[in-house]
Amino acid sequence: MAQKKQKSEVAKLDAGYGDVLSSMVELLEEARRTSARAVNSIMTATYWEIGRRIVELEQGGEKRAEYGKVLVERLASDLTSRFGRGFSKRNLAYMRTFFLLWPIVQTVSAKSATKNLQTPSENSPTSPAELPIVTGEQLTSLASIAERFPLPWSHYVKLLSLDDEKARKFYEAEALHGGWSVRQLDRQIGSKFYERTLLSKNKANMLQKGTEPQPGDLVTPEEQIKDPFVLEFLDLKDEYSENDLEDALIHKLEDFLLELGSDFTFVGRQKRLRIGDEWYRIDLLFFHRRLRCLVVIDLKIGKFTHADAGQMHMYLNYAAEHWTHDGENPPVGLILCAEKDAAVAHYSLEGLPNKVMASEYKLALPEEKLLEEQLERTKRAIETQASSNEK
Known part of the structure; x- marks a missing residue:
């Protein structure tokens, strides 16, 4: 009799448990989103x-x-x-420019902002200088x-890259109106959405099409709370640090290149070299048998910069x-950049004679596209595995 009663209670739990769990998941995800926004x-x-x-x-200052x-x-x-992190000269320059480009701000609804901006033209919305002045006492x-x-701050960093004030206002209003993630904002800026709308x-x-997110635009609550800008601001170490990620990527990429065929022969990993009084490390060094040349591979966590190209040279x-x-051809360089939202592969062939x-x-x-896709897949797999290990 007692066993039948126990089975009945379990059945009742099973029947309603899914709804309870689902509601708690929604609650926690919303809490994370709210925390990230705050x-x-x-x-x-x-x-x-x-x-x-x-x-x-x-x-x-005088000068x-x-x-x-x-x-x-x-x-x-x-x-x-x-x-700690987050206060480099570059970041402080962002903050300075942020104030200069948004010196006077008035609160507007997403609806009214978008209404003003949805048709880019010479009759653009009010410029910051025309808005009512906000005094220090009010702030x-x-x-x-x-x-x-x-x-979010990540959105403003993207907007800071735009020199055109009208374009900046347009993307700001559309991001607010459409609830764009930073990925969607970055994609729209890259696709010249403002210019295309202007000519349409x-x-x-x-504008309606622009509000529709692509699969890669979505950001999970976990990603929001682990935004690198947030981690820097709170001086928190990401559970899977950049060095850990870089080491894991190097090992995976080594295997991938060797699996491409017999052309690549492994020479060394983290190979040291001294130039002047400075020591450097090359992430991966291969020899390409068909080309008869060394392949120098440098992996970067972040965006590709001119400094990376200079270092590879x-x-x-x-x-x-x-x-x-003797008898070998000049070496070739390969720079792989694992950016936050994408991967970039760049061959350095400038040193070749012709x-x-x-x-x-x-x-x-x-x-390069094949390498970019592999780097992005590998990066996501490593980050997913690291996230699973935390649970």
Whole structure:
């Protein structure tokens, strides 16, 4: 009798348990989203205020340009020493520019902002200078400043890359109106959505299509709470650090290149070299049998920059002088960048003696797109595995 009663209670639990679990999952995901928004809001307000103070200090200096440069360098050093990541000269420059481009802000609804901006033209919405002035007394707390910036800091960083004020206003309003993730904003900027809308005969239809997210645009609550900007602001270490990710990617990419066929022969990993008084490490070094040349691979966690290209050029010069044997062809470089939302592969062929050899190299080496896809798949697999290990 007791066993029948127990089975009945289990059956009742099973019948209603799915709904209970589902409701709790929704609750926790919403809590994470709300937490991420709250942190982002205060973070954005803080960075705007830091930018304001930097500008005020610069204006107080006798030689403004020179004083401003020294000021930012000193602040970057002292704030990094005190608070950790997130206060490099570059980031402080972002904050300064953020204040200058959004010096006076008025609260507008997403609806009214988009209404003003949905047809880009010379009759653009009001410029910041025409908005009512906000006095220091009104901005008595970070919370009151935060109310004036409805988008996350990552969105404003993307908007800072735009020189055209009208385009900036357009994307800001559309991101707010459509609830765009930073990935969607980045994609729309990259696809010239503003310019395409400007030229479109049916602007309303174009804007409607722009609100539709693509599969890669969606950001999970877990990703929101682990946003690198948030982790930097709170001085929290991501459970799977960049060094861990880089090491794992190097091992996986080594296996991938060896599996492509017999052309790639492994030479070394984290190979040290000394240039002047500085020591450097090359992530991976292969020999390509068909091309008869060394392949220098440098992996970066972040966006591809001109500095990366310059460093690779230095590596190739060293490899050509010290590691290349008689009868071998000049070395080739491969820069792989595991960005936050994408992967970039870039061959460095500038050191080759002629275009014919460069063409031969390109035909024999794996296509950059193939490498980008593999790098992105590998990165996501590693991050998923790391996330699973935490549970």
